[in-house]
Amino acid sequence: MLFAGHDTGEVLPTDDPAILYTKTPADDPVARLQKRIDAGGVRLQYEGQFGYLKSVLRELGVPLESQVLVFSKTSFQAHRISPRRPRAVYFNDAVTVGIVRSGDVLEFAAMDPKQGAMFYTLDQTEKAKPRFYRQDVCLQCHLSPVTQGVPGLMVRSVVPDWNGFPAGSAAFISDHRSPLKERWGGWYVTGGAGTQEHMGNAWLERPGQTALAASDESRNVKALGGFLEPAAYLTPHSDIAALMVLEHQSQMLNRITEAGWLARLGRPVEAAVEEVAAYALFSGEVKLTAPVEGTSGFAEAFGKRGARDAKGRSLYELDLRTRMMRYPCSFLVYSEAWDGMPVAVRDGVYRKMWAVLSGADRSAQFAHLSPADRRAIAEILIGTKKGLPEYWKL
DSSP: OOOOTTOOOOOOOTTSTTTOTTTSOOOSHHHHHHHHHHTTSOOOOOBGGGBTHHHHHHHHTOOGGGOEEEOSSOSTTGGGOBTTBOEEEEEOSSEEEEEOTTOSEEEEEEEETTTEEEEEEEESSOOSSOOEEEOGGGHHHHSSGGGTTSSOOOOEEEEEBTTSOEEEEEEEEOOTTSOGGGSOTTBOOBSBOTTOOOOTTOOBOSTTOOSOOOOHHHHSBSOOTTTSOGGGSSSSOOBHHHHHHHHHHHHHHHHHHHHHHHHHTTOOOHHHHHHHHHHHTTTTOOOOSSOOBOSSSHHHHHHTOSOOOTTSOOTTOBOOSSSSBSSOSOGGGGSHHHHTSOHHHHHHHHHHHHHHHTTSOOOGGGTTSOHHHHHHHHHHHHHHOTTOOTTOOO
């Protein structure tokens, strides 16, 4: 899915006086970690083949279970990436970390609650005080209509050849609205998808071939030892549940950033507000026709995160039977990015969400939410989310 909702294809101006993206000091998890390093409060540990990777994951609170592996040549270190040597990506709600085997740097995308995604590299050379370098050059790929016209992230699905080069014109930006048959081209996927087709774990094997030779075996891979050297990675997984969460959150965060930028630029925000609310409530989500099951323990660990209401329910609980979330509301309502939206934007999003959850809005785009879903989501948010408007009462 390349475009949806109100997308116009416009790229918003990064250095408008109301934005000043490249000139404003960043306030994101990586920038804060750098301050702690500079102050002597943190010392990153350099370890063997992974360099600073394990240490920065610990300091940034990024779980190992989140590891996903991409082998398409869609990174600035593309020359080092192939099906035998995929790039590893790790993430939490606010930061994404990438490493390429034998690469000179670690790659970071971190969410500034006002400015959106900020991009950094960290040299894989042992130093007394290592330094993260901001890389606005990454905007060449990470600022486009597929990131909602703001600095952001995407999960790209391509048809890769045997070397990992994208072949042909078929490419998709995937999220929870994308059919599985369009997802994960150029990625490894561990776990079960049943009979549901997806593009993972496959590539064009010879010149002239145009379609991926997918099979039930390639869709339901439990271990990657036949594809790569597992010891070269922190875990032997590229978990299907982690991929689904990464897809959703990348485009959720892009929409949050876009709405905030439009307001600061003095542009109309009504359509963007509607889109943030609809996306947060999983409007347009593609139904699963078979249960999905990961391999790394990501789903279980993810489900234990976040605040719980009086009934013990959390918006981090995954379903993975017929849909992604047990309670279809984005866990990113708890993020700094969400709280960093301009007040008028955030209030508009809350008004729209409450209209849906209270049952006042029964339009077709929210027909996937049953009365029980709406009440459960409302109760969880009222019980766990600070700063809700006073009219959110059941």
